[in-house]
Amino acid sequence: MKNLKPALFIFILLISFAAQAQQKQEKLLKNTNWIQEGYGRGLKIVDSTFTYYNLDRLNCKSLAEGKLNGRFKIISLSKNELVLNPGGIVNYVFKKVPALPGNCGSTPPSTASYEDNFKIFWETFNDNYAFFKERNVDWQQVYKEYLPKAKQAHSPKELSEILTALVKQLGDGHIRLEIPDSLQTKTPATSTGVKRKTNDVIQGIKNKYLENVHVYNHGVISWGKIKGSNTGYIIINDMNNFANYLSPEEQALPTFLKKYEEIKDLKPAMEQFDDEIKGVDTIMKKVFADLAKTDSMAIDLRFNGGGLETVALRLLSYFVGESKPVITVTAKTAQGNTKKQTYVQQSSKANYKGKVFLLTGPNTASAAEIFALSARSYPNITSIGTRTNGIFSEILWKELPIGWEFSLSNEIYMDRSGKTYEGTGVPVHIELNYPRNRFDFYHTFYNGDQFSDAAIDRISKTK
Structure with a gap:
């Protein structure tokens, strides 16, 4: 090392430190499980490969998988906390857990009733939707009103009508319910005038x-x-x-x-x-x-x-x-x-x-x-x-046991004084x-x- 120029020596040291940090990081991540705060999701890491799961009371279904560094940037890592950035301005915080739910990666239960599907929908919003107050919706009252209807539902069409009614009550452009085309009710055009595009x-x-x-x-x-x-x-x-x-x-x-x-x-x-x-x-x-x-x-x-x-x-x-x-x-x-x-x-x-x-x-x-x-x-x-x-939040996508995807707003954006403009x-x-x-x-x-x-x-x- 004596004959090396100072700049080259420093460069070699930096490479060495980076390699050591990479090895430490890989050791901390290998064969670990994590629960994300505020998004109802789990992360399983095996070597450098991840599987990202959507979690609810009945299901744990794969949302994405692949090489971790191709999907996320690691912001920080400690023994019990992992902070990742998915490419936006909001970092995702994960807490380490011994294991994800036992049904992670398995096929969602086909026996889930229409009532179960309604409850998963309602519970997901109850846990993660941020703007009931701004949208003037009493979500507990919604449960009392619609649960009896969900119990009496006998077809996917009836379930879709119940969930569509809930979405309309919230009036949030980031809430979407992806139901099959065959179940959607077509609204006839009411205007006969010229529609500008x-x-x-x-x-x-x-x-x-x-x-x-x-x-x-x-x-x-x-x-x-x-x-x-x-x-x-x-x-x-x-x-x-x-x-x-x-x-x-x-x-x-x-x-x-x-x-x-x-x-x-x-x-x-x-x-x-x-x-x-x-x-x-x-x-x-x-x-x-x-x-x-x-x-x-x-x-x-x-x-x-x-x-x-x-x-x-x-x-x-x-x-x-x-x-x-x-x-x-x-x-x-x-x-x-x-x-x-x-x-x-x-x-x-x-x-x-x-x-x-x-x-x-x-x-x-x-x-x-x-x-x-x-x-x-x-x-x-x-x-x-x-x-x-x-509507400011990133769209948080979820899936019902019946296989229908839906989304909601879980992130609260505020100005420097702490004021939010959601809904207004x-x-x-x-x-x-x-x-x-x-x-x-x-x-x-x-x-x-x-x-x-x-x-x-x-x-x-x-x-």
Whole structure:
């Protein structure tokens, strides 16, 4: 070692320490079992392979499996606690247990009654759903009202009607019940008027208000300048599909999403998330190059239903000049809430220096709302439109013994003062009172054959 240069010696030491840490980690993880706090899930690790289970009173069914480092990033590990990150901004905390339930990995019991299925559904929400108060629902009363109906159910159709009624009572856009098509009741259309579509409105904005329009990944993000002004305009329609997998020619084709998904599905989950962030960074360089000389910017999230919160907050980093805590998150458990986690919004080195206008509306949901919630901490951002949808949590998926999947909201997102906007949505600085119904909202852009956008018109006046 005497003849080695200091830098090389340090490098070898670092490799040695990393190898020792890796060996220690593998020893602590090998042949272990863990229960996740606040999500009703279990984790079994054999060597470097994991199996992730959904747990309830009757079942323990595999949700995912594979190489641990391909699905999770290890944040910390001790003898009795494991903290993993699944690719989002919320870390998952697991406590070590001697064993998972004995039925883990076995076939769910086919003898579960309709009453059992109802109880599993109700119990899962009782333990993990975080917003009964915000949704004005007395869940204990729901049990008393619907249990007799579940006891009398004699068919999957009757069970589906009971559970569908419960979902409607909660009115949460993150609650989904995946029942077979044959059991779904088709609601006849009641409107005979023209129904405007999302693409109609977006194209109307581009045609009337924008010049030098550019599009990336089949419209996941588009940008240009507002005519007759020095204001840039960026419309972000999704918080997914930012990875730079396809050529510009392929991005414009109707087959874009199919080809994109084919490439993505070949990659481990953690690599998929990294690709999304790299895609954001790549395209934002192009956006800023095209709009570098503007003195203000409009970011339109009015048609964005969500996606990855990491994508949303990476996009926001380009419009803030300071890194600071913006939100806290906790998850609901049967015993209370998990320990709060604080997210620090980062500022990109290439952040925009001008004034920013954020456009939101009733269709701004989930990860797009997390963008809006975090943006409230920055005085250079003025929001225009109306409050967002009011659904922030990651979707927690579960499965009934009958085989139907369902989801719920178990994570509570709060601003820096501890306030949650679940059910109400993030408010705006300049209120335009958009209707909450999607199609009524779209119709506000039309007066007969005339198209106008009150938010963009307001930006011109505000400046």
